[in-house]
Amino acid sequence: MPRQASRAKRTLSRAAAFLFAVAISIPAAAYTFNYVVPDMRLPAAQSGGSACPVPLRVLTTAGSVNRRWSTVLGASPVTILTADQTPDGRLNEIENTILESFAVWTGVSGSTLTPASLAPLARTSTQNACASDGANSICFDQSDAAFTPGVLAFTRVISADHLGAQLGSGPAATQIGQILDADIYFNPGDSRTRFATPAALASQPSAYDLESVLTHELGHVFGFSHSAVWSAMLFPYAPAPGTFTGSRPSAQQPDAPLSDDDRTGLRVLYPDSSDAIHVGEVSGRIIPANPLSLPDAPAGVTGIYGAHVVALDATTGSVIAGTLGGWSCGGAGPAQFDGSFLITRLPVGASASYKLYAEPLNGVVDPSTVANATATVCRNVSTDPGWPAPSSCVVPSVDTNFTVRIRGTP
């Protein structure tokens, strides 16, 4: 039966949930992040002394997110379409789209990623401005050796696995997992791929919406991996040509294009300690009724790994947040595969009530599709020569052979 989980911290000690009673309107997974395990071969002053996986994040102190865009635009083919055809007007229109796309993310309440976190948007006329140089750049006419047909745009995020790591002219990392450089590349070489600003989209129905694609890529700049909530900004496929994701942003609601899943993910990555609304947590463990069903190898696995756990709004059935359960980590680490899950930053209040479900990744979901999120939580001597044994772990195979029942705290 559905579990009603309301308000803050509710722990399910022998968790599980149900597969059933999931509203039909939720073709859903949820946001995911990429993790980095600190380099434990380095002294604790650089590694931080813990092998626990850390999600990738940008610094959010005032002006810490530098940003620039290259005004070098493709002429043959013209890949960025604007309503204003004058040289200055064209650049201004593109720049406004960029600014609006940033504002989508900084418009989310309950997050420390605010407009003040962003440095002013600079222009550069440098050809090939996107480079691993510590400057976060957006490039519309820079080819990359990795582009193939079928790839409209990508973001390359470079982060640090130890304190003090420095890339180009950027600042040295003061946090493990700190994003040091994030560049967005739009595919300039495919004559069939064109992007249009919001002002131009209506008259260019065969073009992709620049704002949707840019806002999506900025999600990666801020540390997101992907979501399979079809309406989420972090859904990996672009909206069809001539259409855009969600609603257009407005002064009243700058984050309008985002889904709740996107918003919750941002609050998890950049929690605001003064936020009194999104403080709900649901945590627990997913363990097998028969411990003998756990894998023999690697050693130390005590819970189900890789279950997909999602919190739904009990009233509307919409996905509020979700996670990929199966591990926990504390102290010096490394990750322990004990079946733990934790969903945080849920809104609380008199009407806030959630249903929780868990499912194995054996349906539409497949372990290979979440390999990035599941494979990055361990390092060992096989992946990194000289890796210290006490900080080693081996990621178990995703467990896909279970059904779930719910049990509260005994």
Add this chain to the structure above:
Amino acid sequence: MSFAERRRFLWILFLIGLVLIAVVARATTLARLSFEDLAARADSVVRARCLSTESRWENGEIWTFSDFEVLDAPKGLVGGLITVRGLGGRADGFVSTVEAVPHFSPGEEVYLFLLPARTNAADARGPSFLVLGWAQGAFRVHRDARTGRATVTQDSAGLAVFDPRTRAFRRENLRNLPVEIFEQRLRAALARAPEQE
């Protein structure tokens, strides 16, 4: 509604719910390539086994190079050893993340739709390739440990979702297809694909 009808209705709801749920943890912004698109646009299509992987800096970017032994080449004149390169990886204290780039593990068997890479590392063991459409052009072979049955799943398979606007499922991605069926589909798609100039 009788109990049996209600149970059947709930069971259908449950199945629909499962189909609607799709998890994914990767991407960039992709334009969909159908299986036929992949077959037509790939320079080579191979079944191959990953031998080793290595990440390192090259031309200012971290790349991961995966060496493969080609087991079969349904399209293209490819044999022996090849290197598949993809953006991202971990090198010298930095972690480069590019969503939707397929990464491989030694021992893994895959079908790959390939394009020749524009650059070839000096120490490459064989010709270098990119995976066409990134996650869309990588199909992994899974073997059931008990039955030995092999199935094929596209890396982007988790992206098949229900579109409420069209009330239709997008079934363009392949998952858990018996390898024999996959090969039949592949041969058919290749036969329909126009000859490359």
